[in-house]
Amino acid sequence: MKKFSLFIVTVCLFLTAFPAIIHAQWQADVRLTHDTALSLPTGQRKNLAVNGENIHVVWHDTRNGGAEIYYRRSTNSGVSWTADTRLTNAPGMSVSPSIALYGGNIHVAFESDRSGHFEIYYKESSNNGTTWSADVQLTNDAFDSYAVSISAAVSVHIVWMDFRYGEPEIYYIRSTNGGANWGAETRLTNNTAAQKYPVISMAGSGVHVVFEDERNGHSNAEIYYKRSTNNGTSWGSDTRLTNNAGQPWRPFISASGSYVHTVWNDSRTGNHEIFYKRSTDGGSNWSSDVMLTNHPAESIFPSITLSDIYAHIVWIDERNSHQEIYYKQSTNRGVSWGADTRLTIFDSFKFFPSIGISGSLVLVVWGDGRDGNYEIYYKRNPTGNPVGIKPAGSEVPAEFSLYQNYPNPFNPSTTIRFNIPISDYVSLKVYDILGNEAATLVDESLNPNTYEVKWDAAGLASGVYFYKLISGDFVDVKKMILVK
Numbered sequence: 482m483k484k485f486s487l488f489i490v491t492v493c494l495f496l497t498a499f500p501a502i503i504h505a506q507w508q509a510d511v512r513l514t515h516d517t518a519l520s521l522p523t524g525q526r527k528n529l530a531v532n533g534e535n536i537h538v539v540w541h542d543t544r545n546g547g548a549e550i551y552y553r554r555s556t557n558s559g560v561s562w563t564a565d566t567r568l569t570n571a572p573g574m575s576v577s578p579s580i581a582l583y584g585g586n587i588h589v590a591f592e593s594d595r596s597g598h599f600e601i602y603y604k605e606s607s608n609n610g611t612t613w614s615a616d617v618q619l620t621n622d623a624f625d626s627y628a629v630s631i632s633a634a635v636s637v638h639i640v641w642m643d644f645r646y647g648e649p650e651i652y653y654i655r656s657t658n659g660g661a662n663w664g665a666e667t668r669l670t671n672n673t674a675a676q677k678y679p680v681i682s683m684a685g686s687g688v689h690v691v692f693e694d695e696r697n698g699h700s701n702a703e704i705y706y707k708r709s710t711n712n713g714t715s716w717g718s719d720t721r722l723t724n725n726a727g728q729p730w731r732p733f734i735s736a737s738g739s740y741v742h743t744v745w746n747d748s749r750t751g752n753h754e755i756f757y758k759r760s761t762d763g764g765s766n767w768s769s770d771v772m773l774t775n776h777p778a779e780s781i782f783p784s785i786t787l788s789d790i791y792a793h794i795v796w797i798d799e800r801n802s803h804q805e806i807y808y809k810q811s812t813n814r815g816v817s818w819g820a821d822t823r824l825t826i827f828d829s830f831k832f833f834p835s836i837g838i839s840g841s842l843v844l845v846v847w848g849d850g851r852d853g854n855y856e857i858y859y860k861r862n863p864t865g866n867p868v869g870i871k872p873a874g875s876e877v878p879a880e881f882s883l884y885q886n887y888p889n890p891f892n893p894s895t896t897i898r899f900n901i902p903i904s905d906y907v908s909l910k911v912y913d914i915l916g917n918e919a920a921t922l923v924d925e926s927l928n929p930n931t932y933e934v935k936w937d938a939a940g941l942a943s944g945v946y947f948y949k950l951i952s953g954d955f956v957d958v959k960k961m962i963l964v965k
Contacts, residue, residue: 506864506924507824513553513562513846513857518544520551520857521848522833525731525782526579526630526680529846530587531837534558537610538846539568539578539589540857548574550591554610558842559861568604568613571595575602583633585609586659590619590631590639599625601641605660619654619663626652634683635712640669640690641679648675651692655713669707669716672696676705684736686712687763691722691732691743704729704745708764722758722767725749729756737787739763742815744773744783744794755780755796759815773809773818776800780807788838788866790814795824795834795845804831806847810865812928813872819904819926824860827851841868864924867934874931878902883950883957886936890962893939897922899950900931908951911936914944922948938963 514520520542522528530537536555541548542565550568555561569575571593578591587606592599593616601620606613620626624645631639637656642649651669656662670676674696682689687710694705704722709715723729727749734743741760746753747770755773760766774780778799785794792815798807806824811817824845825831832848832855843865849858878900886895901907909923919941922934938946943965949958 507822507860507862509860510825510827510849511559511859511861512852513538513859514540514542514551514565515856516542516544517854518542519855520544521855522835522846522857523577523579524628524833525678525733525784526577526628527784527835527837528578528580528833529835529837529844530580530582531839531842531844532582533839535609536837536839536844537580537582537587538857538859539580539591540848541574541576541578541591547572548576550575550578550589552589552610552613556609558839558863559844559859563610566610566613569593569602569616571616577627577629579629579631581631581633581637583637583659588631588633588637588660590629592627592629592641596621598623599627601626601629601639601654603639603660603663614660617660617663620652620666628678630680632681632683632688635686638681638683638688638713640681642677642692648673649677651676651679651690651707653681653690653713653716657712667713667716670694670719677702678731680732680734682734682736682741684738684741684763686710687736687741688713689734689736689741689764691734691745693730693732694719694721697721701726702728702730704732704743706734706743706764706767710763720764720767723747723756723770728753731782733784735785735787735792737789740787740814742785742787742792744785744796746779746781746783746796750775752777753779753781755783755794757785757794757815761814771815771818774798774807774821778802782833784834784836786836786838790871791838791866793836793838793843793866795836795847797831797834798823803828806831806834806845806860808836808845810926812867813930817928819928825849830855838866841866864921867923867925869936870923870932870934872930873898873933876931877929878931881950881952881955881957883948883959885959886948886961890964891938892963892965894935894937895961896933896935897948898931898933901927901952902929903953904928905952908949909934910949912947912949913941914946919946
């Protein structure tokens with residue numbers, strides 16, 4: 482009875498000594514560039530890439546009179562940053578860089594008019610951004626090439642829009658040896674209308690491209706999609722993803738395994754809103770359109786990234802009478818979405834947010850005019866992408882529940898299951914017998930579901946631990962024993 486009484490007293494102390502702290506964990510905005518020139522990210526393409534604790538950002542900058550490509554990195558998840566690195570040094574303008582990581586290398590594609598008109602160029606770093614290769618010119622014709630987008634997985638893949646036949650068409654090129662050599666250019670579209678602003682994403686041997694297309698009328702562009710299932714060797718037919726009287730534009734795409742997700746802004750409701758759709762079979766079939774925002778102001782320039790069952794979206798939103806960066810998350814591969822989260826609180830023009838993830842870290846980079854000239858800003862959420870947590874059911878539970886961990890006792894890992902009946906912020910933390918926090922397992926907004934999270938206590942001593950679940954007014958604590 483003494484042990485049981487001690488346990489009851491300890492639980493009561495936990496319920497009172499550790500009040501619920503429900504917050505989004507988004508940290509303060511960080512200004513990355515500090516000069517009097519124009520610093521801007523790439524329009525609707527990735528200017529942010531993440532690998533472990535390494536964060537890589539590219540942009541174009543006018544501090545040297547013209548426009549050049551600049552780069553900056555953090556090797557500690559955004560806590561501190563290196564100095565700006567100038568990647569290009571050529572006459573004319575070098576603009577609109579797009580970045581990708583693969584095989585330990587950093588790959589950057591950009592546009593430059595150093596030859597008299599805009600062509601596509603490429604460069605790479607094989608040592609985490611310490612040094613960079615010379616610029617490689619990938620296109621060479623008498624017409625402009627714009628809107629480059631790069632992705633890398635099995636190979637390095639680049640798409641752009643090209644004016645060599647009058648109206649812009651979508652072109653593609655790849656390297657199968659990490660950027661050392663490049664194949665021939667492939668024309669992906671072929672009609673008399675304009676195809677614009679392609680974005681590419683790679684998953685396994687699947688290559689996925691979305692773009693704006695005016696073949697159905699100049700005033701009624703639609704979102705189209707094209708894929709290769711064999712690493713870019715051959716391509717399927719064009720697939721029309723939207724069909725409405727609005728003006729869909731600036732699509733973005735992200736692929737992970739057999740899941741392909743795309744977002745865009747669309748004026749079918751009168752003002753631009755963020756729309757979304759997905760494929761669960763590698764792009765063969767697509768869901769219906771899902772409207773993610775719904776208010777009278779403009780919502781534009783969305784960017785999406787995926788991590789297992791989690792999808793993260795950022796965009797520019799004018800619901801506050803000026804432009805701000807907004808964010809939302811899905812914890813079930815896009816089946817449902819959480820509430821909109823406002824990330825910035827500053828009356829200024831914002832440009833082209835880009836989002837990346839690594840482990841539990843979520844990162845957003847954008848251009849911002851709050852300093853009188855446009856600078857690059859950054860924001861991070863260290864716990865925004867839950868790691869090790871996964872839905873354990875398909876039905877919405879009737880009530881909150883925290884289950885006993887299993888196995889128990891355990892060595893060194895155990896699984897904790899809990900029910901969340903409504904969308905809310907959820908905190909699940911582990912404490913030792915003295916009340917010291919041993920681990921944070923969940924600290925984010927979750928959709929209604931039953932969840933499981935695995936805890937590995939390999940680095941901790943044997944003994945009694947407590948795990949505490951908080952969501953809204955619900956609080957529960959349970960005991961577990963680590964035996965080594």
